Amino acid sequence: MKKLDPKVPEGRLADKWTDYKGTMNLVAPNNKRNIEVIVVGTGLAGASAAATLGELGYKVKVFTFHDSPRRAHSIAAQGGINAAKNYQNDGDSIYRLFYDTIKGGDYRSREANVHRLAEVSANIIDQCVAQGVPFAREYGGLLANRSFGGVQVSRTFYARGQTGQQLLIGAYQALSRQVATGQVELHTRHEMLDLVLEEGKARGIITRNLVTGEIERHAAHCVVLGTGGYGNVFYLSTNAMGCNVTAAWRAVKKGALMANPCYTQIHPTCIPVSGSYQSKLTLMSESLRNDGRVWVPKKKSDVEAIRNGSLKAKDIAEEDRDYYLERRYPAFGNLVPRDVASRAAKQACDSGHGVNKTGLAVFLDFASAIQRYGKSEAFKHGITDPDQETILKYGEQVVEQKYGNLFEMYEKITGDDPYKTPMKIYPAVHYTMGGLWVDYNLETNVPGLFAIGECNFSDHGANRLGASALMQGLADGYFVLPYTIGQFLSHEIRVPKLKNDSPAFLEAEKAVVERIDGIFAVNGNKSVESFHRELGLIMWEYCGMSRNAEGLKKAQKLIQDLRAEFHRDVFIPGDKNEYNPELEKALRVADFMELGEVMVLDALNREESAGGHFREEYQTAEGEAMRNDEDFTHVAAWEWNEESGPIRHVEELQFENVELKVRSYK
Amino acid sequence: MKLTLQIWRQNGPQDKGKIENYQVDATEEMSFLEMLDVLNQQLIEEKKDPVAFDHDCREGICGACSMVINGRPHGPQKATTTCQLHMRHFKDGDTIVIEPFRANAFPVVKDLVVDRSAFDRIIQSGGYISVNTGQAPDGNDIPIEKGISATAFDAAACIGCGACVAACPNASAMLFTSAKVSHLALLPQGAVEGERRAQSMVAQMDKEGFGFCSNTGACEIECPKEISISNIARLNRQYLKSSIASSEINE
Ligand SMILES: Cc1cc2nc3c(=O)[nH]c(=O)nc-3n(C[C@H](O)[C@H](O)[C@H](O)COP(=O)(O)OP(=O)(O)OC[C@H]3O[C@@H](n4cnc5c(N)ncnc54)[C@H](O)[C@@H]3O)c2cc1C
Ligand code: SF4
Ligand code: FES
DSSP, X not given: OOBOOOXXXXXXXXXXXXXXXXXXXXXXXXXXXXXXXEEEOXXXXXXXXXXXXXXXXXXXXXXXSSSSGGXXXXXXXXXXXXXXXXXXXXXXXXXXXXXXXXXXXXXXXXXXXXXXXXXXXXXXXXXXXXXXOOOOBOTTSSBOOBOOTTOSSOOEEXXXXXXXXXXXXXXXXXXXXXXXXXXXXXXXXXXXXXXXEETXXXXXXXXXXXXXXXXXXXXXXXXXXXXXXXXXXXXXXXXXXXXXXXXXXXXXXXXXXXXXXXXXXXXEEEOOOOOTTOOOOOBOOGGGGGTOEEEEXXXXXXXXXXXXXXXXXXXXOGGXXXXXXXXHOXXXXXXXXXXXXXXXXXXXXXXXXXXXXXXOOEEEEOHHHHHHHHHHHHHHTTOSSOOHHHHHHHHHHHHHHHHHHHHHHHHHHHSOOTTTSOEEEEEEEEEEOOEEOOOTTSBOSSTTEEEOXXXXXXXXXXXXOTTOHHHHHHIIIIIIHHHHHHHHHTTOTXXXXXXXXXXXXXXXXXXXXXXXXXXXXXXXXXXXXXXXXXXXXHXXXXXXXXXOHHHHHHHHHHHHHHHHHHHHHBOOOXXXXXXXXXXXXXXXXXXXXXXXXXXXXXXXHOOSOBTTBOBTTSBOTTSOBOOOHHXXXXXXXXXXXXXXXXXXXXXXXXXXXXXXXXXXXX | OEEEEEEEEOSSTTSOOEEEXXXXXOOTTSBHXXXXXXXXXHXXXXXXXXXXXXXXXXXXXXXXXXXXXXXXXXXXXXXXXXXXXXXXXXXXXXXXXXXXXXXXTSOEEETTEEOOHHHHHHHHTTOSOOOOTTOOOOTTSSOOOHXXXXXXXXXHTOOOOOHHHHHSTTOOOHHHHHHHXXXXXXXXXXXTTHHXXXXXXXXXXXXXXXXXXXXXXXXXXXXXXXXXXXXXXXXXXXXXXXXXXXXXXXO
């Protein structure tokens, strides 16, 4: 076991980043011109990094498996992005955002990284506004904010329910501008299938051209991965269909460490599963919990009646409803953090109170909000004693302005009208806090390999707060990596343009070709999709919302068996030298299987409950998560080892500014 | 419900392509793409080549999905992408014809997958505000009237799917291009380079081989994000202004 060095600079927490930036090694403009950087991924992290590195004068090559950079999964983010602007004058500050993030992460993240994130958060908003991102505004023309789960200030900036789309388009446009100048070379429909190391340093990647099937070698002075999260290991998740772990996993197989893979975020408000053909789950933004109240019927007889359709939600009397979040967590109510809200929903359903046919759904009800907004809006229109019809009219208008597109999406999918009847929701896999281990420079343990955005593990500890992933992706890409990458590259200025035909490149290329041929050679009987579904079921059952040692051990065996079966019985139609989505999926699922095993192992080894990782053996009498700070205030980072099995390394977490407390939202 | 699907199969840009028939069993709750997943699973089990189609978010926001369903880009439901279309809008016994988005500037990659990189090149030609990272003033330095910001947003909601091109008898990309020109020109930050932007984006659009706009309005009707055709008028004004300005400079 290695003890990992996060390379956090000395000094006071609040000064570290400023001082570090001021003394960091720089690369002179004339040298930048000769330095090549590969960026994989064009989500918020990758696009912002590639654009900024291009502006700085580096020669950038950027890759995405999508047909356009604008389609990266970041496009789907709905609710918003946090920043410590304190525009609302409600007591927000850099320290408070820092503190909320550390606490929200259940004291399992690195103080210095989180503080830096809070520091640069304000710059992100400025940058995006300058790019033309149409954030929501007040009548006075100034930027509007709303609150998100787990905090008591209003610091979330948003663009209707399409914040991710607007931010990504901003970054995509900045990237396109660099492509036009020739500073950035764009490769779409290219999937990275391996990382290439030379003398221990990351010097390039092997890609497959997804249209022609051609395997290509690309060399550069260093490699940046912004390849997103691995939530799709569960098959069903809120992630886009293409999200996968392959780029990160290939890096792991070349020596990078996978940190805290068991920390998975299960989002409390998603549209429940409706059938076995289901291909993905749809998120209903957390912002809805600002106005929606979560409840289930108290009486089992009412539950039955709702399930068989003889009663509707609105028929249940107020006193027969259990607004369980408001009851259990009066201080935060419906705005408790995601892990807490998800577990509470699971408990409500496990105790038999679920409100749909499968018993796996709770209500999210907007009736009170419609009443409240309706009255105040009527008052603004000079109606002091409005009737119900007027209240509903105005109330629904306000709700439509705030959440119109989400309500529409809900209706399209379910056929129910959430203005009239409460939504039915259930938790679903959403985000992965775990990811490639990186130090303060966002560099992995492999020199010259950087990881940014959701694909690293850096800032969210064991649980991510809402509206913080967009912030982190853009912080990494616009304001952190472009500086810290210089720490590595300043030593590389004498290295001439790298060649892509060295033995290391040829060997890596050969290995990729063999991997592809191997998977075709199986020529079995089962589709890739069916294996992926089975893997997902195992992960959800044993390594999902709650876990225990017995289940995890069982999962280990099940995954090993499934993996063996995959390599014995998978069938890929078509040819490798053509556009072949089944081949793409097969390579991704093969990597998910290996990752799944390490996730289970990590969950088994972490003998405590922290954030998104809930071990049934470690809970209080009231069913709340119980951390074990004595033994587990550390990051677990896994090394892949074919012979001995995965090896666990640790980075001890030092809390010098925040006192470790029981996380309470009561 | 039992359905007959007539699907365009084409093995690559050089292949001629043809319609083939398939039978599939679907349920009402399925999305259109899930119905195609069921078909593909069936085909794979028969060791046949599944139907290739672009998709990713399945939430109507990434703009990847792109099919002409019964003659209409993204199918029959208003303001809905293919991935958000659900089978409850079809009935037992229906025959559904599924084809790719067709335009010279969108060559077929395979089956229903087309190459829309021309859109990226239109954006590269000027669809941005020229600001480097770190150069921005405070976000609240320039107040923007709520209504203007909302109109800019409406234009910025374009998902770059290309349905407007597929719907247009001339395969014009005017709705897409004008949405970007409007989004940026309406905002004070973007107005500065508005005229130059309009010029270069229109030039690139022509170069990519998209057709001329003859104001049929088909694009607006089929656009899943209800991008308004008034954006085209706004683009024309910008373009005209800048053409006059540049001819004055030339004189
Ligand atoms: C439905 C939904 C809603 C969300 N809402 C919010 C929100 O309101 N606020 C918030 O803060 N966060 C939200 N999140 C989380 C947030 O959107 C993501 O964490 C974030 O966008 C990830 O950005 P990224 O740049 O790291 O990765 P991504 O956007 O996933 O981009 C990954 C990129 O890598 C490329 N790629 C991956 N693998 C390869 C490979 N092998 N070869 C080549 N290219 C590759 C892809 O093509 C893509 O370009 C939401 C997430 C979901 C699922
Ligand atoms: S204007 Fe509408 S139809 Fe055209 S690309 Fe944009 S969203 Fe699609
Ligand atoms: S798959 Fe993303 S819009 Fe349809």
